[in-house]
Amino acid sequence: MSRFWSPLVHELTxxxxxxxxxxxxxxxxxxxxxxxxxxxxxxxxxxxxAAASLRLYPDPNADQLKAAxxxxxxxxxxxxxxxxxxxxxxxxxxxxxxKQQQPLLIPDISYSFYPVYCSLYDVKHQxxxxxxxxxxxxxxxxxxxxGIIFPNPNAPTGRLLGLSTIEALxxxxxxxxxxxDEAYIDFGGQSAASxxxxxxxxxxxxxxxxxRSLAGLRVGFALGQSDLIEALERVKNSFNSYPLDRIAIxxxxxxxxxxxxxxxxTETIIQSRQTLSDSLQAMDFxxxxxxxxxxxxxxxxxxxxxxxxxxxxxxxxxxxxHQPRIExxxxxxxxxxxxxxxxxxxxxxxxxxxxx
Amino acid sequence: MSRFWSPLVHELTxxxxxxxxxxxxxxxxxxxxxxxxxxxxxxxxxxxxAAASLRLYPDPNADQLKAAxxxxxxxxxxxxxxxxxxxxxxxxxxxxxxKQQQPLLIPDISYSFYPVYCSLYDVKHQxxxxxxxxxxxxxxxxxxxxGIIFPNPNAPTGRLLGLSTIEALxxxxxxxxxxxDEAYIDFGGQSAASxxxxxxxxxxxxxxxxxRSLAGLRVGFALGQSDLIEALERVKNSFNSYPLDRIAIxxxxxxxxxxxxxxxxTETIIQSRQTLSDSLQAMDFxxxxxxxxxxxxxxxxxxxxxxxxxxxxxxxxxxxxHQPRIExxxxxxxxxxxxxxxxxxxxxxxxxxxxx
Numbered sequence: 001m002s003r004f005w006s007p008l009v010h011e012l013t014x015x016x017x018x019x020x021x022x023x024x025x026x027x028x029x030x031x032x033x034x035x036x037x038x039x040x041x042x043x044x045x046x047x048x049x050a051a052a053s054l055r056l057y058p059d060p061n062a063d064q065l066k067a068a069x070x071x072x073x074x075x076x077x078x079x080x081x082x083x084x085x086x087x088x089x090x091x092x093x094x095x096x097x098x099k100q101q102q103p104l105l106i107p108d109i110s111y112s113f114y115p116v117y118c119s120l121y122d123v124k125h126q127x128x129x130x131x132x133x134x135x136x137x138x139x140x141x142x143x144x145x146x147g148i149i150f151p152n153p154n155a156p157t158g159r160l161l162g163l164s165t166i167e168a169l170x171x172x173x174x175x176x177x178x179x180x181d182e183a184y185i186d187f188g189g190q191s192a193a194s195x196x197x198x199x200x201x202x203x204x205x206x207x208x209x210x211x212r213s214l215a216g217l218r219v220g221f222a223l224g225q226s227d228l229i230e231a232l233e234r235v236k237n238s239f240n241s242y243p244l245d246r247i248a249i250x251x252x253x254x255x256x257x258x259x260x261x262x263x264x265x266t267e268t269i270i271q272s273r274q275t276l277s278d279s280l281q282a283m284d285f286x287x288x289x290x291x292x293x294x295x296x297x298x299x300x301x302x303x304x305x306x307x308x309x310x311x312x313x314x315x316x317x318x319x320x321x322h323q324p325r326i327e328x329x330x331x332x333x334x335x336x337x338x339x340x341x342x343x344x345x346x347x348x349x350x351x352x353x354x355x356x
Numbered sequence: 357m358s359r360f361w362s363p364l365v366h367e368l369t370x371x372x373x374x375x376x377x378x379x380x381x382x383x384x385x386x387x388x389x390x391x392x393x394x395x396x397x398x399x400x401x402x403x404x405x406a407a408a409s410l411r412l413y414p415d416p417n418a419d420q421l422k423a424a425x426x427x428x429x430x431x432x433x434x435x436x437x438x439x440x441x442x443x444x445x446x447x448x449x450x451x452x453x454x455k456q457q458q459p460l461l462i463p464d465i466s467y468s469f470y471p472v473y474c475s476l477y478d479v480k481h482q483x484x485x486x487x488x489x490x491x492x493x494x495x496x497x498x499x500x501x502x503g504i505i506f507p508n509p510n511a512p513t514g515r516l517l518g519l520s521t522i523e524a525l526x527x528x529x530x531x532x533x534x535x536x537d538e539a540y541i542d543f544g545g546q547s548a549a550s551x552x553x554x555x556x557x558x559x560x561x562x563x564x565x566x567x568r569s570l571a572g573l574r575v576g577f578a579l580g581q582s583d584l585i586e587a588l589e590r591v592k593n594s595f596n597s598y599p600l601d602r603i604a605i606x607x608x609x610x611x612x613x614x615x616x617x618x619x620x621x622t623e624t625i626i627q628s629r630q631t632l633s634d635s636l637q638a639m640d641f642x643x644x645x646x647x648x649x650x651x652x653x654x655x656x657x658x659x660x661x662x663x664x665x666x667x668x669x670x671x672x673x674x675x676x677x678h679q680p681r682i683e684x685x686x687x688x689x690x691x692x693x694x695x696x697x698x699x700x701x702x703x704x705x706x707x708x709x710x711x712x
Binding site: 001002003004005006007008009012013014015016017020022028031033034035036037038042043046047050051052053054055056057058059060084085087088091095096097098099100116117119120175176177200201209213214215216217218227228230231233234235236237238239240241242243244245246247248251 | 357358359360361362363364365368369370371372373376378384387389390391392393394398399402403406407408409410411412413414415416440441443444447451452453454455456472473475476531532533556557565569570571572573574583584586587589590591592593594595596597598599600601602603604607
């Protein structure tokens with residue numbers, strides 16, 4: 001608290017990301033990182049970019065990366081926006097497109113950064129409860145609004161909405177922007193990117209942090225018709241001309257282009273998720289159906305917070321949210337098969353199920 | 357223009373950075389990049405960080421980099437803020453500290469991004485004319501204000517304010533924050549960082565883009581007492597938890613720690629600036645005294661815009677601003693000695709001074 005702060009700063013309740021421990025002896029299943037390394041081609045491209053040319057500014061428009069993404073999603077470069085992680089892309093989206101006269105609609109259980117952006121940019125908003133089974137009910141969004149945003153698959157639940165449902169939402173809300181935050185879409189969902197040419201009110205946001213194993217590089221992007229992208233560019237160019245460094249651009253291009261590696265690791269994670277879900281269910285956990293690289297689970301006989309703390313004692317970190325409606329749940333990242341086995345073994349011990 | 361844009365977006369006039377040509381056959385003296393490569397230790401650290409660990413998020417607080425900067429400037433870690441280029445640090449500063457009831461004071465000739473931030477965050481401001489010799493006159497800042505910001509050395513003029521003048525400004529403005537933007541301070545000025553422990557209203561902002569040859573890596577930082585830094589952290593943590601990627605952190609730490617290399621290249625540039633200034637004066641250019649890695653010059657007989665365009669035809673890019681009071685000036689980055697010689701030769705040709 002200080003007399004020098006702007007009035008806004010006093011009102012902020014900043015987002016708190018999941019713990020990033022400095023020790024690497026822990027099994028880290030708390031922030032949905034990919035358990036597999038980035039594409040070897042991305043690593044190679046990054047090393048090649050570590051050169052004298054770092055003295056020069058990057059391309060402020062990251063045209064090469066926009067072109068790679070446009071090719072991948074069969075869109076034009078003018079339909080692609082890139083930023084320093086999807087968090088930056090989201091922040092610009094709130095300021096450029098979601099700050100309107102009518103309130104923005106947000107599911108009550110979703111990415112907890114959304115209300116923080118609302119407070120940063122003074123965006124009117126209304127939280128819309130998910131159903132008891134954590135689903136989005138389209139009827140609940142049939143009201144005047146200045147925009148709609150939700151993750152698909154949803155976080156932290158993992159539940160997926162199909163494209164036909166998203167299309168219905170777009171058709172029912174033709175006067176406001178619908179933002180589909182697809183951080184986890186590559187683990188079993190179908191991207192709404194294919195709808196971009198057909199709906200001028202759709203913005204799709206993705207990240208390279210999850211399915212491309214590049215959380216450490218900070219690259220996110222948005223796909224939408226050129227009018228929406230231009231709004232993001234105008235804010236970006238009033239904030240920071242060069243949000244992506246040379247190395248991030250080079251690594252991201254190579255990662256997007258290496259489709260084969262991407263498909264192999266995402267397929268592996270999808271299979272591991274199934275095995276993990278089965279094992280958890282065998283231990284009486286309720287597992288919400290997940291299309292993401294995490295599972296959202298509760299145990300009818302054990303408090304989630306106590307389970308998280310008992311796992312932590314066994315050097316395994318999972319995510320627990322102190323938040324109404326979900327405080328009995330744990331969000332567990334799908335790790336390698338070895339990590340998943342260690343988790344199951346630790347839980348067996350904690351629940352007293354271990355075979356002697 | 358689109359019905360989906362927030363009202364703010366319609367009002368924005370984004371900043372336009374200097375041209376970043378994709379061809380590298382040009383002699384690029386237009387965006388004040390360092391002509392020398394980054395420290396070999398920084399390149400090595402970057403390559404080492406290009407590894408499997410990129411799948412993990414970076415440290416959201418970049419503690420290692422804060423520690424390196426705190427050591428370098430003899431401050432505490434709580435007195436250091438880091439961001440994705442000094443442009444991001446500046447943006448957060450406008451929102452966190454400079455948006456006040458009273459107007460922010462800005463020199464009329466300075467970094468042209470400042471008024472853009474004002475428009476992005478709706479910050480009241482007043483442009484204060486520099487004197488005819490492009491100097492800041494302290495008397496002009498003796499008025500009610502919600503903050504003061506200026507580059508030191510100033511850009512695009514290159515003129516330096518001494519620490520005693522800055523101290524007078526801090527003493528005369530104890531109720532508002534004074535931001536000293538030191539992008540170019542290492543080329544001959546004395547940083548106000550040493551004043552941080554003594555003035556709770558001082559924020560110093562720097563970048564690794566210029567003196568550390570890392571424009572392509574995007575790292576900037578702020579130094580100030582912990583109250584001011586906390587305001588920046590609160591905004592940062594409401595915007596993007598992980599603004600600096602793992603590679604940027606690693607490269608920046610190594611660059612800050614390699615003091616010897618830094619001193620060698622900045623000293624070289626200071627000497628080249630002197631030689632370049634002498635040569636330009638010998639051709640009747642008026643050269644504003646510069647403490648930066650650029651010179652700001654005009655020729656009494658030749659239009660700046662025409663000179664810039666004639667240089668461009670000879671594959672040399674310099675910066676010309678279409679802006680009242682300075683449209684007869686060119687801002688020329690101090691390149692390598694070879695690049696400076698090529699510039700002088702090209703100008704001799706253009707001015708008809710070339711020896712037969």
